[in-house]
Amino acid sequence: MNTTDVKGFFASREQLEMADYLTLEYYVECVGNIDTALAHFCSEQSTAQWSRIGYDEDFRVRFGAKVIDLQILGEREQLSYPVTHSEKGTIHACRVTIAHPHRNFGPKLPNLLTAVCGEGVFFTPGVPIVKLLDISFPESYLREFDGPKFGIEGIRDLLQAYDRPIFLGVVKPNIGLSPEHFAHIAEESWMGGLDIAKDDEMLADVEWSTLAERSRQLGIARQRAEKATGEPKVYLANITDEVDRMKEQHDVAVRNGANALLVNALPVGLSAVRMLAKYTQVPLIGHFPFIAAFSRMENYGIHSRVMTKLQRLAGLDSIIMPGFGSRMMTPEEEVKENIAECLQEFGHIRRSLPVPGGSDSALTLETVYRKVGSVDFGFVPGRGIFGHPLGPKAGAASIRQSWEAIEQGTSLEAYAVGRPELEAMLPSGNGGNGKA
Amino acid sequence: MNTTDVKGFFASREQLEMADYLTLEYYVECVGNIDTALAHFCSEQSTAQWSRIGYDEDFRVRFGAKVIDLQILGEREQLSYPVTHSEKGTIHACRVTIAHPHRNFGPKLPNLLTAVCGEGVFFTPGVPIVKLLDISFPESYLREFDGPKFGIEGIRDLLQAYDRPIFLGVVKPNIGLSPEHFAHIAEESWMGGLDIAKDDEMLADVEWSTLAERSRQLGIARQRAEKATGEPKVYLANITDEVDRMKEQHDVAVRNGANALLVNALPVGLSAVRMLAKYTQVPLIGHFPFIAAFSRMENYGIHSRVMTKLQRLAGLDSIIMPGFGSRMMTPEEEVKENIAECLQEFGHIRRSLPVPGGSDSALTLETVYRKVGSVDFGFVPGRGIFGHPLGPKAGAASIRQSWEAIEQGTSLEAYAVGRPELEAMLPSGNGGNGKA
Incomplete structure (x- = not known):
């Protein structure tokens, strides 16, 4: 030139x-x-x-x-x-x-x-x-985009949960459980205080746990847990599938008892997310596979912030993203930028619930809360709940007890006295996240 | 553990x-x-x-x-x-x-x-x-995948072009031409000997050149060129769009006169490609945006070979990929691996036509041919045809003349004598790829 x-x-x-x-x-x-x-x-x-x-x-x-x-x-x-x-x-x-x-x-x-x-x-x-x-x-x-149909407020209304984080849990073992056993574990975790029991992002519709049967079992278990606790509960079903099957998977899962849906945004494509967001009757939550492949290098690729922004634009009501844990290999500043992308002003587009995840438990909740700087986030342990030595119900309870301690300004150690669920998670307790 | x-x-x-x-x-x-x-x-x-x-x-x-x-x-x-x-x-x-x-x-x-x-x-x-x-x-x-519906053989049959590379050209200016002007330029290039005139991967259905109007104009121009040359010609229309519009775009483009379709595989998602491959009535050709973002680092991300393999599995009849030109910043070995992924044995899955692209012209054809090692490839200049100083018809002719020289084992310089189209491309000619 x-x-x-x-x-x-x-x-x-x-x-x-x-x-x-x-x-x-x-x-x-x-x-x-x-x-x-x-x-x-x-x-x-x-x-x-x-x-x-x-x-x-x-x-x-x-x-x-x-x-x-x-x-x-x-x-x-x-x-x-x-x-x-x-x-x-x-x-x-x-x-x-x-x-x-x-x-x-x-x-x-x-x-x-x-x-x-x-x-x-x-x-x-x-x-x-x-x-x-x-x-x-x-x-x-x-203005040409609708963005999230429910957003943070929609998720809070569904759960009747305000002024606190939303507590999610990835049912574990994530791969291999029959629908019956999966439902049993999820039910226990709801009974212990979990808001949302979710499929792992790798668990979708497979022969040994079809989405139809799993969502049917989870729907029944959810109703039991709602009755017993008097609180709304959510089963978050993973409908990640070939794009020409996703609407059908939405229908099956929602009809059977899922009241939120998980989709792996990049593997199905952001456009498929947008399609699904227009169609969905329940909140749509995104997971982050594939993004690290092009966002981890400091000076090459695409910043994860761009993907968070586009996922919100595409219509995800909540975005699960690599969080603060050292396992997540993401600089703290980058996690915060991604959280901000969910929450900040973005034209008429609704706010999306950020869920910074990775090896969380009752012990990490306060740190995550302080770093996020508000209650507008989702907290998503896996083994921190389902690997709890006293079982999933105790695992979920330990998370809620951890939040109560934060609310009351009490140390975890002090609050754990007389609360075996939380106590078991302390380094001094019989601790451990199960086999891992 | x-x-x-x-x-x-x-x-x-x-x-x-x-x-x-x-x-x-x-x-x-x-x-x-x-x-x-x-x-x-x-x-x-x-x-x-x-x-x-x-x-x-x-x-x-x-x-x-x-x-x-x-x-x-x-x-x-x-x-x-x-x-x-x-x-x-x-x-x-x-x-x-x-x-x-x-x-x-x-x-x-x-x-x-x-x-x-x-x-x-x-x-x-x-x-x-x-x-x-x-x-x-x-x-x-x-066995659970259909793969390409047409494959290399299907594309050759459509064009009645055997025992030689397939000659594609990206109509340029790529962005900004009205459908009328676009059709005129494409027609000239077909008249000069091009097999496939294609939309740039960035040009899809836009207000100033709707897919409906562009494919209508190109359909008419294509028929004229086929009549004049006595050869089948292909207009490759880019139907990359939101996934819930792609089947409709397929119908519009094919009805109006496109006889092959371009789709940007990663931007729409590989699953949308698979959906489209099941549906399409004409060959489906993929382009490579986004892949470099996760494949360029030698030791991090995902090798481009994996993406070529998955694009073939998803059903692309032809795969455009970064080629040998130095502009393409891809090691020669990697280009060859990607070509091999299109051609080698892959269960019952048909072979896909590899199109290694990037700043090609009459001058690079022999090098590409020697490196590919067979005639089973597509050659896709842009400015090398449409930036030709004597116009697109001469640009297309220069490519065919270059191939004739290769077939006859003659040097380009010798073959260019009395062939102003090829001569203009030689460094000794008035050369140049237009403004760039």
């Missing part, structure tokens, strides 16, 4: 009708001339050839992505990670803000993904290292 | 009924004791708690993933890439083979992805660095 060619891919916010653009934040490492590399970066993700041969026309004005802000972070001796590439020259780390005209693809998730993290973005000459950090949407674009 | 716990996640192939298992190859970097880390790796991706508390049972026998082969590649001073994690100890790079029981999820792509590259795999204590390298399927599992 010559200098004039390059200039056509730079603009200021003032020159643009920003309602026509998404604003994209990228971390990039440019090799050689920065402006040329970034002009290519814009060209490749929008109108790569902006005129017909022999015509005096310029499609960049309406259809070109444009650099509207650039921060050069510094020179680097080498790329953050080795990548096969052909350009020569100085390497600069940059943070670049791109205005990308959404008329190029419209309010459609697969086409949005194609534009902002597709071939153009990851195969630009001179830009071998890229991380998509964030997307901002104008109101006019957001 | 204690030693007995760990042992339950190791087995030999001879001990297992391998038809019940997928075989997964991973590159991992383990921190601390290798066997313990790998037992956790198996546990987390299958039955994380393998018995109920108080019961003498062991779900690992039927439901546990198991290490069946381990190659310790060596000690490392540090992880390949910095990752927040908590384990301490020596770091070992390993290649590990896991037998994963497919009864845990069944023949469903979203559930398969959840198991093999989900939370368990990427959040195992002691395994902060993982790359899924390959999946092998037993025949019994493959």
